[in-house]
Amino acid sequence: MFFAKYMPPKRVVHVPIDVWEDIFVATNPDTRLGHSPLRALAQSVNVPVDFIPPEKPDFKHWKPPPPFSSTAGQPPLNHVLITASFGRILTPAQLELFQPTRRLNVHGSVLPAYRGPAPIQHAILANATETGVSVAQMLKRGIDKGPVWATTQIPLSRDATFTSLRTELAAHGGKLLISVLRDMLAGTAKSSPQPAESPTPHAHSITVADAILDFATMTAEDIVTRHRAIGHQRALTTWMPSGIRLHLHDPAVTHTPPPRLSAVPGALVYYKPERTLVIRCAGGTAIAVPRVKKERRTMLEAREFWNGVVPHPKLLVDGELRLVRLDVDAEADLHSTTH
Known part of the structure; x- marks a missing residue:
């Protein structure tokens, strides 16, 4: 069976x-x-x-x-x-x-x-x-x-x-x-007992927490690896300064970020030549993201998303959007104070 x-x-x-x-x-x-x-x-x-x-x-x-x-x-x-x-x-x-x-x-x-x-x-x-x-x-x-x-x-x-x-x-x-x-x-099958301890950590079920990004500690390679591992079941997640959850789709390492992108982890700009959102990660690395999705919204191409951000200067710092990391409790507190 x-x-x-x-x-x-x-x-x-x-x-x-x-x-x-x-x-x-x-x-x-x-x-x-x-x-x-x-x-x-x-x-x-x-x-x-x-x-x-x-x-x-x-x-x-x-x-x-x-x-x-x-x-x-x-x-x-x-x-x-x-x-x-x-x-x-x-x-x-x-x-x-x-x-x-x-x-x-x-x-x-x-x-x-x-x-x-x-x-x-x-x-x-x-x-x-x-x-x-x-x-x-x-x-x-x-x-x-x-x-x-x-x-x-x-x-x-x-x-x-x-x-x-x-x-x-x-x-x-x-x-x-x-x-x-x-x-x-x-009648020739033979089995071997396993050792009690595993050489690797327990491969726990993938949760929402595994998809949360921290640009201050994760390099571009770390983030792309995470997408390869869990992107089929959990979209990589960050937050806009307003507390809106943002899902990043199909990130790739970029070795040629635009010069105007600052060194601040989480800094985001739109890069017109490649039609991607470029985000600063740990160690001076960067990722390029072609598509994003706000929670409970439809998927947006990078240009569409950026055009929706530019009219709101309060979201920008020196022309950049600064993504932040929230845990579940912090996100709940934020929504309770803004609704």
């Missing part, structure tokens, strides 16, 4: 029948934002799909469809549970429907590195030069802490994004999973 949130590598569902007799997929239901890509893939190859409850509290009481839901006797060894980028924690009762060695998780790192729900994002944020994928046994006390059946290591390019790296790791993960399943069928 295969549990996943995102599209799995097609190799998993097209694998030769020497590995599987039947595949059942469990994934999230369709939402108003679109259809589940995993559901679409599974149904295109006539693989049965079961939808999990959309709310996490309800999922705790969910059971997979027969024949995996039986609690009579020991689960058969030919029933295998596989998760990949699932986004949910399976309960002990759900895990117990499968033999311990048949509870497999395809994890987007070389375990024990980057344990946690966001290994791909944190590998990019850390500027790691290598990463990989692991097939590990899920434990009741941690889905990414069990014995490792196999790993594949790959170089991590300096321009990798979450999306490009996820696609690459999915392909490697599919091949690795098939290899492990074949070894299990042949």
Whole structure:
């Protein structure tokens, strides 16, 4: 039984029948934002799909469809549970429907590195030069802490994004999973226990706080790296002097900022030759931003945004807009005093 949130590598569902007799997929239901890509893939190859409850509290009481839901006797060894980028924690009762060695998780790192729900994002944020994928046994006390059946290591390019790296790791993960399943069928599969401690920090879920920029401490390269890692799910965030939240889209390092841009971190000017907003960052570096979005507003090209700022001289200091960093509490206080 295969549990996943995102599209799995097609190799998993097209694998030769020497590995599987039947595949059942469990994934999230369709939402108003679109259809589940995993559901679409599974149904295109006539693989049965079961939808999990959309709310996490309800999922705790969910059971997979027969024949995996039986609690009579020991689960058969030919029933295998596989998760990949699932986004949910399976309960002990759900895990117990499968033999311990048949509870497999395809994890987007070389375990024990980057344990946690966001290994791909944190590998990019850390500027790691290598990463990989692991097939590990899920434990009741941690889905990414069990014995490792196999790993594949790959170089991590300096321009990798979450999306490009996820696609690459999915392909490697599919091949690795098939290899492990074949070894299990042949009786030659061997696992190795993980050390208790990970060499890297816990790869926690990405939150709004991870997207908040501090131009006084983050260099241009730091900011672009952050965008590559989390930009697909969280827009990089700063604030205008008025307290309006501003999202920066598709930032790039620029080595030729306009001469009029001051050295003050957060200083912003419009650079007409490149049609971008150029922002001073830590260490004298700068980023160029082609598009921005105020909260609850539509996306604006750099020129459109700047034309809306110029008529308001109170926002400018020596012809520059000075972006600021607010935390959530400070933002709430500001709005409570201005509304």
